[in-house]
Amino acid sequence: MFSNRIMGVPKSFIREILKIAGDPHIISFAGGLPNGSLFPMEHLRAATERVFEKGEPGIMQYSNSEGYYPLREKIAERYRNSSNINVNPDTxxxxxxxxxxxxxxxxxxxxEGDDIIVEEPGYLGAIQAFATYSARFNAVPVNEEGIDLEKLEQTLKGTSSKLIYVVPNFQNPSGITYSNENRAAAAALIKEAGMYLVEDNPYGELRFAGTHKKSFFEFIPEQTILLGTISKTIAPSFRLGWIAAPDDVFEKLLVAKQAADLHTNYFSQRIVEEFLSDYSLDKHVEKIRIVYGEQKAAMIKAIEKYFPPEVTYTNPEGGMFIWGTLPKGLSATELFNRAVKKNVAFVPGDAFYVNKTDLNTFRLNYSNSDKESIEKGIEILGQCIRGML
Amino acid sequence: MFSNRIMGVPKSFIREILKIAGDPHIISFAGGLPNGSLFPMEHLRAATERVFEKGEPGIMQYSNSEGYYPLREKIAERYRNSSNINVNPDTxxxxxxxxxxxxxxxxxxxxEGDDIIVEEPGYLGAIQAFATYSARFNAVPVNEEGIDLEKLEQTLKGTSSKLIYVVPNFQNPSGITYSNENRAAAAALIKEAGMYLVEDNPYGELRFAGTHKKSFFEFIPEQTILLGTISKTIAPSFRLGWIAAPDDVFEKLLVAKQAADLHTNYFSQRIVEEFLSDYSLDKHVEKIRIVYGEQKAAMIKAIEKYFPPEVTYTNPEGGMFIWGTLPKGLSATELFNRAVKKNVAFVPGDAFYVNKTDLNTFRLNYSNSDKESIEKGIEILGQCIRGML
Incomplete structure (x- = not known):
């Protein structure tokens, strides 16, 4: 009875892992949750109060599919101020x-069957979303410099992909960031291929070290589609994100949005716009940066202390994740099974690859654990790894 | 560059019409908006306040894809109390x-290319949503008794449709309601065909005359998928609706929901659940029924007074729409063009058919206009129709 597409969506074993990790006895480095203690609750409450205070029944009515215009203007303003790029609020x-x-x-x-290019490892949610349209995935590896340019060039020559999806800042799951040189070189290849690049940037604002990197929009504006969200900087519960796209793409996106759900929750759009009118997002994001920077430092310190030296790991300059690699031949899934018995959870690397299993890589989240839990959890993981060696 | 599916979505000329109708100088019977003066603003505000008062950072965090369980329980409870059917909150x-x-x-x-069955005329939003999956539409006419059983039987024999989509209560656009006998007979045909029936019921609670009709769920529970919403009973801005489906279907829906947007706005789910805990939805809906009943009566009275007797129209027992039919040979689009020049808008019938144009039918909305505007707008429409005769 069901569509081929839905039968082809990879089972999300992250969901199963998160169910296990939801147990309060477990120290979880598994999720990708922002730290709830940093949500600007009082300011959101005040913004909500002000929205009600205006007494417009319109705050409860249907609204347009594009979104609330003053909010779109504020998003464009933020691109100007924090990334120095000019994005048109109309699109x-x-x-x-x-x-x-x-x-x-x-x-x-x-x-159905269209080629698209994704990062390897890459964001599982993107793979799932594109899988529901029966895309054919072409995975290009990422490393500490960014995307593998040689493999990218090969893949561009070997396929006629319409889209490439990248998370160039503090990537999920690896935590790596593309260098400016890597971006320039990748952009040149993509420009020549005449395709669209989707730059997803949920973590870009959460930089606690190093220097700001350029958006692909600066290199190839007419071929770049930007994805953004307030989930990591304000709060995820509102489900507020956006796409900024070239004019002709925007028109099609709007048709699809209307068919998908008419429009995004308008009450929440009004609250967030009101919140941004009154509160300095810069100051708020600065608080998040400091805390996440400390939590990352605590995790790196614990890894240095407790993990055997054969284990390698990334050391991100922002975002929420560290990516670990066990010595060749060891399985991160086996490590997971051992760790869960000792009440520690994380995500084995398999979840972030299109067609590979039993890998030796794994993702650790540090944004949602305090320093004591980080120390204790990494100590246990270290013991489990030593037990496998 | 774009997908075939998005190129195949019918252009929503309703959107164009609504832009025109948004002009404050225009008396608009075009939209499908609930009456904003009836939104329970103060109770929603109090519910929001209580949600904040609890001080849980969780109200701002990611949540599960299924939805907030106490809200799902309240929806199941409402099915029991207002429709006497037992829907499992878990699904x-x-x-x-x-x-x-x-x-x-x-x-x-x-x-791609799968047959599905829709009503004719039918809800444009459903046609658009299914068109984005490249469905092949088989339209079965509806009349004052319900769906045309003979045509339904023919269509079931001639195709192997997986789904039939119906709005059996106060249908959009026609305002008609299926009789219990019609439902029983249609259910028997659908049972035999072994397909799913999607019962969309946005207006079912807004009955101001006549008697409650049975849900298809009472006849064929294992083949019925229920769609519901708070948009017409509480407020549309929250974008809160639901699907109640058999177990195996629910599992697939959940995979699709997760890939589509992870989960529905959790903050709003909490507010609406809190609202329903404290406030009698029955009492609130009763207020809406009275007002809409009066507005419909005012429109029918004005139609009787101002329309030439050759124009026929439905007289709904609930919901938000009246469906008019001009004498054969007259075009409702032509009527629209004439009426807009005199600052009155409505939706010509073409928007509600899959493959027909230049029809003599049209939809009038009465929920969002006061009695004076109704009288004046219908008088102008009557003049325009007389001018075309």
Whole structure:
């Protein structure tokens, strides 16, 4: 009875892992949750109060599919101020989180069997969203410098992909960031291929070390589609994200958005716009940066102390994740099974690859654990790894 | 560059019409908006306040894809109390309005070119949602008794449709309601065909005359998928709807929901659940029924007074729409062009058919106009029609 596409979506074993990790006895480095203690609750409450205070019944009515215009203007303003790029608010579409941005892009671009290019390892949610449109995935590895340029060039020559999906800042799952040189070189290849690049940037603002990197929009504006979200900087519960796209793409995205759910929650759009009118997002993000920077430092310190030296790991300059690699031949899934018995959880690398299993890589999240839990959890993981050696 | 599916979505000329109708100088019977003066603003505000008062950072965090369980329980409870049917809260999926329910059903069921059955005339939003999955539409007419049983039987024999989509209560656009006998007979045909029936019921609670009709769920529970929404009973801005489906279908819907946007706005789910805990929805809906009943009566009275007797129209027992039919040979689009010049808008019938144009039917909305505007607007429409005779 069901569609081929839904039968082809990879089972999310992250969901199963998160169920296990939801047990309060477990120290979980598994999720990708922002730290709830940093949510600007009182300011959001005050913003909500002010929205009600205006007494407009319109705050409860249907609204347009594009999104609330003053919010789209504030997003464009933030691109100008924090990334120094000029994005037209008229071609920003408000979505239910950036996950819906992925879904809508899939709907607008992908015919069954169309080639698309993704990072390896890459964001599972993007793979799932594009899989529901029966895309054919071409994975290009990423490393500490960014995307593997040689493999990218080969893949571009070997396929006629319409889209490439990248998370160039503090990538999920690896935590790596593309260098400016890597971006320039990748952009040149993509420009020549005449395709669209989707730059997903949920973590870009959460930089606690190093220097700001350029957006692909600066290199190839007419071929870049930007995805954004407030989930990591304000709060995820609102499901507020956006797509900024070239004019002709925007028109199609709008048709798809309307068919998908008419429009994004308007009440929440009003609250967030009001919140941004009154509160310095810069100051708030600065708080998050400091805390996450400390949590990352605590995790790196614990890894240095407890992990055997054969284990390698990334040391991100921002974002929420560290990527670990066990010595060849060891299975991160086996490590997971051992760790869970000792009440520690994380995500084995398999979840972030299109067609590979039993890998030796794994993702650790540090944004949602305090320093004591980080020390204790990494100590236990270290013991488990030593037990496997 | 774009997918075939997005190129195949019918252009929403309703959107164009609504832009025109948005002009404050225009008396608009075009939209499908609930009456904003009836939104329970103060109770929603108090519910929001209580949600903040609890001080849980969790109200701002990511949540599960299924939806907030106490809200799903309240929806099940309402099915028991107002429709006398037992729906399992475990298989209710919270969606971004029932429009997203349609999108997710399309994703889960429809392969390119799959047959599905829709009503004629039928809800444009459903046609758009299913069109984005490249469904092949088989239209079965509806009349004052319900769906045309003979045509339904023919269509079931002639195709192998997986889904039939119906709005049996106060249908959009026609305002008609299926009789219990019609439902029983249609259910028997659908049972034999072994397909799923999607019962969309946005207006069912808004009955101001006549008696409650049975849900298809009472006849064929294992083949019925229910779509619901708070948009017409509480407020549309929240984009809160749901799908209630058999177990095996629910599992697939959940995969699709997760890939589509992870989950529905959790903050809003909490507010609406809190609102329903403290406030009698029955009492609130009763207020809406009275007002809409009066507005419909005012429109019928004005039609009787101002329309030439050759124009026929439905007289709904609930919901938001009246469906008019001009004498054969007259075009409702031509009527629209004349009426807009005199500052009155409505939706010509063409928008509600899959493959027909230049029809003599049209939809009038009465929920969002006061009695004076109704009288004046219908008088002008009557003059325009007389001018065409």
């Amino acid at each position: 920003i579409l408000i979505t239910n989180g950036s996950q819906q941005g992925l879904d809508i892009l899939g709907k607008v671009f992908i015919n | 209710i999926l919270i969606t971004n309005g029932s429009q997203q329910g349609l999108d997710i059903l399309g994703k889960v069921f429809i392969n």
